[in-house]
Amino acid sequence: MAALPRSAAGDRSPWLIATVVSIATFMEVLDTTIANVALRHMAGGVGASQDESTWILTTYLVTNAIILPVSGYLATLIGRKRFYMGCVAVFTLASLGCALSDSLPILLVFRAIQGLGGGGLAPVEQSILADTFPPEKRAGAFALYGLTVVTAPAMGPALGGWITDNYSWHWIFLINLPFGALSLFLVSVFVQEPKAVREDRRKARAEGKGIDWVGFGLAALALGSLQVVLDRAVIDDGFWSPMVTWLTVACVAGFALLIPWERRQARPAVDVRLFGHRSFLASSLIMFLVAFTLFSTTQLLPQLTQDLMGYDATTAGLTLAVGGIGTIFVMPIAGRITGLVQPRWVILCALLWSGVALLHATQITLEMGFWHVSTLRILQVVALPFLFVPITTAAYVGLPPDKTNDASALINLMRNLGASVGISVMNGAVVHGAQFHQSRLVESANAANPLWAEQLRQTEQALRHAGLGAWEASQAALSQLAGQFAAQAQVLSYMDAFWLLGVAVLALWPLVFLMRDLPKGAKPSGH
Structure with missing residues (x-):
């Protein structure tokens, strides 16, 4: 395949470039979830309270969100390859600073810097892929790239739990150093800055009035x-x-x-006009909900297994890792199918599967074993490659060639916003849902309810047979049943959360008909 005018491959294989640029994204996406399970350990290491420790996550997410929408703009002004390598270097050095931090303020400063570096990686990488592969070949490239975005969040909690259980939280950041160094070396050697991209930078500097x-x-x-x-x-x-x-x-x-x-603005920092393209708008909205679902369930499932089923951090993380392994096998198939079938039909089928899988997860019980929980996770995520690959492919259809940087920035912003909104909304739904269900369960706990009275009598009787006195057995029975009510209320709240997610995913199907068809074998214009 001859190199395209905007290709970063030069005379090398474009698949080599796709592999090279996926390394840093794997590092960055992994870092967004790996720190969650180590939060308590980090708080203890820097002398922070549990409430203060949440700023370790918040600080990273804030600066990451700030840099994401303007990363395409900055890549055009600075130069795509130069900006990308700068982001990798900043992220890697900030990771070292995080590992060496001995106080909360210092750790927060380096986390903020790390967020700035990490936020610019994914948009530039997707822009490189969009320019290096013609439209009809992008699905396979995004499938390779998608392995990092889909599997890294699943591996993060398991790896983070294992590291903190066996070593120390510092290694959560230190493992970024070899990845960062390898990425910098490979990008400097293999990734090219084509003449067309250099011309974009020259025109942006000549026509613009400086930074917006x-x-x-x-x-x-x-x-x-x-x-x-x-x-x-x-x-x-x-x-x-x-x-x-x-x-x-x-x-x-x-x-x-x-x-x-x-x-x-002639050269806006955030090109909101791209949402006027119907295919890009539809892709962005669906990407938002895909991230909403993926990251919220990535948070909810380990939370459920640790709080109610007694799993440790490593075992809880492994329930997600099993699903991540499933996506590794499915991702190449998704890339192949997207290259043969129009993205809208692949997305439609994947939305239906995901919605039904989330509704199926409402069957959770506290008696489920590890493999039952893992199977629920596999069913939830096995359709993700059939969403991520065609969504990313369809987003660029019909866009001007010089807008790939800006489009990549915005589609990744929608992914990150979906993740943040999903985690916040669904955590709030679980908390308030548990309170609602517990109040309803408590209402039934009165002497007028024969089921309650019989359950209380049987519990008291069992405790008295265990050697407790009458008064002690009565109090212990009430305490035991109260604990069961609280646990059941939490389970019901998780069931509600999965039901809401399933309904939301199933309601998205009309958006697929806003997407434009992917050209089949057509010569790309400017790509």
């Missing part, structure tokens, strides 16, 4: 505020917290000013 600082500032205000609100709303009791309230106002104001401002 207003757009950058408004995006930082809106997305940074939104990320903090999503992360702290449940912890700080929602709008009862003045910080959450004021940041919500800042977020709304930021978006309200950002959109009209950027629509008037």
